Amino acid sequence: MRTVRKSWTTYTLGVAAMAALLLSTACDSGGTDNGKSPTASGTPGATGSPTPSGTPSASGTDPAGGGGTASPSRSQGGGSTGVAACNDNDLAIDTSGWRQDSGQHLLITATNFTDKACTLYHYPYVRFGTEIGAPFGAAESKPQAVATIGPKEKAYAGVFLFKAGQQTWTATSFSLGYQDRALNSNKDVAPLDIRLSDEVGSLSVGPSPWVTYWNTDLRAVEDFLFRSGKS
Template identity: 35%
Template sequence: MSARTTRTRLLAASTVALAALALSACDNGQGVRDEGPSAASKSSAQPTGSSSTGGSAAGSTSKPARSTGGTTGGTDGGTTAGGSGGASGGTSGSSGKTSGGSTGDGKAGGSTRNAACNGSNTKTTATEVARPLNHMLLTVTNTGSKNCDLTGYPVARFGEAQAVPPVAEETHPQAVVTLAPGESGYAGVRLSAADGSGGNGYTAKTLVVGFDKGASARPALPAKGVYVDDKLLLTYWQQSLDDALTY
């Protein structure tokens, strides 16, 4: 084989080897590759691809669905039910107040709401009685159109006396004396000691009866007047005539 032929073959082999090395370097990332339209196609396809479009459509669809569900559920379930519950509670509370007020207004509730009996809505009379001895009965009759409460005891002033007689505490009634229209309440008056042991006696021809509240009354006494001494004593107002004259 000639030297020229040998050189030719070596040159060809070297060229092939260099080409192989170049291709190998490109495959390992060390060379520069022309990605050309393939990379650009991938890059431009990403924003307009089916994945992006599908995500936008899904988001648009799911958000209104969640918003609509929340609004509808909140209005129909929460607000309406809550409003009904509040209205029901308010009605129940109002009913309780009304019921409690009605009970409190009655005598059974222990509350006294009637007007006070006094000289403006009653008529008062003073009558001497045969028994007990030296006693007088005060009678107060409701002349109004509504019930009135006769509380306490009569504040009686006989004649020109500067002081009013005491009351027998043991005669305090168990309940308030309430007079319906036309009904009467009573109080007993011991004018003087039956055995004559009282002192500072005098004859009174006028009487003023005071009440817990309101105007006084001036019942007429017998023309001859009544004799009183320092044993003068009164009872509390009573519902019963017998209770007023028992003491």
């Protein structure tokens, strides 16, 4: 807001003029800006979270700021307001590989077969065969946004199985668990046993497999698996 200032008229009559001048000087010295109005700092408007590119796309909602009506957006790690975490009852799981691959990688595809959106947080808990220990870890492959998938939409996670020359063992099934909003949550929840697809059949598993984060962009998963230098 601009400051309204009053100007004093200088009188030319002896002492009265001097008194008026002194009074004018005193008033001016008490000002805050010497003629410059203060600049008000505006409140920054809310901006939407980035949305990943690629197919298939995912939908979700996030509050776009501290007040007003929420607008659709998704943010990494933030989740989607009003959208529950996905669980076994929401998803159909399929497994596949890649042509011209030496069997070192596995693709896990999760399809939402319900009529409501859900969110796949962080990365899946994966164990192979009859393992009952802790699931193996994830590579730093965080996507631009959490994987919120609507009806019939898909999300993907890639698994690196072994390095050339490593000793391996054969697995024909695996188990899958899902996290909630908090990272590393739900580790005590019993995972779902899943049979590998006929296309895959069985897997050779090395001593230190790892998994990517969930991502709605299949190409991003493939890029990380084959071009990250971590395979």
